[in-house]
Amino acid sequence: MNRVRKYLVGLLLVSCVVLVGFRFDDRYFEIAKNLDIFASLYKELNALYVDELNPSKTMQTGINAMLENLDPYTNFYTEDLIEDYRTLNAGKYNGIGATVNEKLGEHTVVMVYQYSPADEAGIKIGDVITHINGVSVEGRDIDEMSRLLKGQTGTKVDLTVKRFGERKPLKLEVRRDVVQTPNVPHYGLVDAKTGYIQLNDFSATAASEIKSAFDELKGQGMQSLILDLRGNPGGLLNQAIEICNFFLPKGELIVETKGKLDQWNTKYESKREPVDLEIPIAVLINGSSASASEIVSGTLQDYDRAVLIGQRSFGKGLVQTTRRLSFNTQLKVTTAKYYIPSGRCIQAIDYSHRNADGSVGKMPDSLRSTFYTKNRRPVKDGGGVDPDIDLEPKLLSTLTSELIEQGLLFDFATRYFYENQEAVPENGFVPDDKTFASFKAFVEESGFKYEDEATLALDQLDQAAKSDEAYGNLEADLQMLRNRVEAKSAEDWTRYKEEIKNELALEILSRYHYDKVMKFVSFEKDQEVQKALEILKDQNAYQAILKGK
Numbered sequence: 001m002n003r004v005r006k007y008l009v010g011l012l013l014v015s016c017v018v019l020v021g022f023r024f025d026d027r028y029f030e031i032a033k034n035l036d037i038f039a040s041l042y043k044e045l046n047a048l049y050v051d052e053l054n055p056s057k058t059m060q061t062g063i064n065a066m067l068e069n070l071d072p073y074t075n076f077y078t079e080d081l082i083e084d085y086r087t088l089n090a091g092k093y094n095g096i097g098a099t100v101n102e103k104l105g106e107h108t109v110v111m112v113y114q115y116s117p118a119d120e121a122g123i124k125i126g127d128v129i130t131h132i133n134g135v136s137v138e139g140r141d142i143d144e145m146s147r148l149l150k151g152q153t154g155t156k157v158d159l160t161v162k163r164f165g166e167r168k169p170l171k172l173e174v175r176r177d178v179v180q181t182p183n184v185p186h187y188g189l190v191d192a193k194t195g196y197i198q199l200n201d202f203s204a205t206a207a208s209e210i211k212s213a214f215d216e217l218k219g220q221g222m223q224s225l226i227l228d229l230r231g232n233p234g235g236l237l238n239q240a241i242e243i244c245n246f247f248l249p250k251g252e253l254i255v256e257t258k259g260k261l262d263q264w265n266t267k268y269e270s271k272r273e274p275v276d277l278e279i280p281i282a283v284l285i286n287g288s289s290a291s292a293s294e295i296v297s298g299t300l301q302d303y304d305r306a307v308l309i310g311q312r313s314f315g316k317g318l319v320q321t322t323r324r325l326s327f328n329t330q331l332k333v334t335t336a337k338y339y340i341p342s343g344r345c346i347q348a349i350d351y352s353h354r355n356a357d358g359s360v361g362k363m364p365d366s367l368r369s370t371f372y373t374k375n376r377r378p379v380k381d382g383g384g385v386d387p388d389i390d391l392e393p394k395l396l397s398t399l400t401s402e403l404i405e406q407g408l409l410f411d412f413a414t415r416y417f418y419e420n421q422e423a424v425p426e427n428g429f430v431p432d433d434k435t436f437a438s439f440k441a442f443v444e445e446s447g448f449k450y451e452d453e454a455t456l457a458l459d460q461l462d463q464a465a466k467s468d469e470a471y472g473n474l475e476a477d478l479q480m481l482r483n484r485v486e487a488k489s490a491e492d493w494t495r496y497k498e499e500i501k502n503e504l505a506l507e508i509l510s511r512y513h514y515d516k517v518m519k520f521v522s523f524e525k526d527q528e529v530q531k532a533l534e535i536l537k538d539q540n541a542y543q544a545i546l547k548g549k
Contacts, residue, residue: 038062069358071334071351073320079328080147092203095150096157097179098123100142103407106130107137107145109161110410113179114514121174123161125511126414130169131160151176165418180205186518187213190529194536195222198518202235202292207242214246214275224280224536226529227296230310234291237268237319237338244299245270249277252303252341255295257319259336264319280542281306282532285387290314294346295338298385302341304375304546307535308387310528315348315362315384342371344381377548388545389535391527397496399450399489400503408446412439413507424512428522430505439504440493450489 042062046053056078063076097116100107109127112118129137132148140148149157159172183206187197195217197210214225234240237255244254248270256267283297283306294313300306319336339345348362355361368380380386396404403409416435431439493500502525509517523529535542 071318071349073316073318073332074334075332077330077332081143092178092180093150094153095176095179096121096123096174097177098149100129100145100149102142103410106162107140111510112514113181114516116179117174117177119514121172123159123172123174124163124417126164126410126417127170128162129159130162131158133158134160153177164414182209182515184209184213185515187217188519189217189220189222190226190523190533193221193223194226194533195220195224196226196228196523196529198228199293200232202232202239204236204239206235206239207246210243211246211275218276222279224282226282226284226532226536227306228284228529229289229293229297230284230286230528231288232290232293233288234293234316237292237295240292240295241268241270242272243296245272246275247277247279247281247300247305248303249274254299254341256339257336258339259319261335264321264336280536280539282536283308284528284532285310285313285385286393286528287311287314287384289385290316291318294385295340298340298344298346301379301385301388302373304373304377307389307532307542307545308385309389309531309535310387310391311393312386312390313346313384315346315382317345317347342373342379344369344371344379346381346384348383373548375547377546389531391531394527396503397492397499399492399496400499402450403443403448403500404503406448408443408448409504409507411446412442413504413511415442416508417511425505425509425520427520429509429520430522431501431508436497436501436504439500450492 042059045058046055060076060078067074067076096118097113098109098118099111101110102108103110107129109118109123109125109129112123112125129145131137132145137145137148151157153176156173156175159174160169161172162169181201181203183201183203184197184199187195190196195214197213197217199206199210214222217225241254248254250270250273252270254268254270256265258265281300283300285293285297285308289297289310290313294316297306297308297313301308317337317339318334319338320332321335323331323333325331337345337347349360350363351360353360363382365380365383368382370378371381373379506517506521509520513520535545
C-alpha cells in the first residue's frame, strides 16, 4: 500500500512539474491542452455517435480542415496517397501510363503516354473504362480510379472498356511497369538558328532533359533559345537551381530560402561550370507559371541573362519540405519563403492574413516594393514575376470555350481518329473546311446549346419583364432582340472558325502523337513565340531590354 501511495505521490509531483513547465511557456501548454481536448472529443464521438464512424476517415477530415486554414501547399498524405506524392517528385510511378478523367459520369481515358504499358496494351484516348478486374467502377471518384490502376511493376490489371465504333466492350490486360512522365515533351528548331524547348514540370529529371535537348539543338546549329515555361506549375527546387546554373557562372547566388527555423535559412549558389553564358535566351511565362518556373525566369531576369515574354507569373514564393510521420504517412509543410538574387520574394498571397470570410487576396500593386537587376533595371516583388515584354493573353471565345467544356472537341477528335487511322497528320496540321463542316454538323446533332453573354443577359431581362404587368407591350421588342442575338450567335461560327480549327487540331493531333502535340503545331499564330523570334533576331533590341534602355 505504501509503495502504491509513494508511486501516486511521485506521479503527482511529476505532473505538477510538467504543468508548471508548460505554464512557463504558454504556447506549449496550449498545444498540450488542445491535444488533450481533441483526443477526448474523438474518443467520445467514436463511443457515443448514433451512427458508426470510420476512425481513419473522421481523423482525415479533421486534419484536412486544420490544414485548410494554412495554405494550399501544406498537405497530409495517408499511406495510400504516398505513391501520388512520389509521382510529383520523381516524375515516374508504377502503373499503366494513362490519365483518366470523369466525363459525363464515365471514366474516360484523356491521355496515354507513348510506349507505356497502356499504349502497348492498345488503350486509346477516348476509351471509357467500365470495369477493373471485373468490378464495375461506376460511382468511383478519380482518386479511387488512380489507386486501382497503379500498382507494383509486373502485376497485371484487367480492364473492360467501351470504344467508339465497337459494339461490344473490349477486355484488355495491362501489365504495370515504371512509367516515366517527360518534363520536356517537345524541343526543336523553330527556324534555322532558333531553338525551342518546352518544359512542363520540374521533377527529378528536368535538368538532365533540358541539358540533353540543349546539347542536341546546339549541335543542329542553334544560336538562340526560346525556353517555354507557360503553364509550368513548378516542382523540385534543386532542378530549378541546376537549370539556372546552365546559363549562369559558377558561384553566383541563385535563390535564398528564409524560414522560422535556422535550418531553413539557406543560400543556394551555382556549383558547376555553366553550359552556355552567351546564347541569347527568351523565356515565355504566363499566369500559370509558378514556383520553380518563377525561380528560373526571375533569376535569369535578375542577372539580365534572358528576356521574359508573356504575362505576369502566378506568384508562388513558398518552399515545402516533406516530413515522415507515423504509420507510413507524410506531411508536406511550407517551411520557408524563397528570395531570388535581387532580394525580392514573388509570393503574391499572404495566407497568414485572411479576410473575415476566410478568403485571401493578392497583394495590390501599390504595395509592391522595387528591387533592381544586375544592370539596375527596376523589378517588383510580391506579385509574381513581371515579363520584360508584357503581351495581352489571347483568350478563347465563349463559343470555343463551351465546345471544349462540353467535351465536343474531344468526342469529335476521337471519332475522327477511328475514321482516319491511316492518314496520320503531320507538321502544321489544321482541319480543312470539309472537316470543319463535319464537326459543325456533329455539334448540331449533339443538341449543343450555345449561350453567350448577350443571350444570358436577354434571358434575365425576359424573366424580369414577365413579372411586370406591362410585359405584353415589351414581348415583341424582346423577341426582336432575341432574333438579333441568335443571328449573332450563328455568325460566331464564322467569326471564330480559325480559332475552333486550331483547338480541334490540338485534340486530333493528341490521338496520333500523344503528349508530343507541340512538335506538330505551327507556331505562326503563337504570339509569344513570334515576339520571341522578333526580339532574338534583333540583337540591338534584345540588348537594349537587358540594359534597361
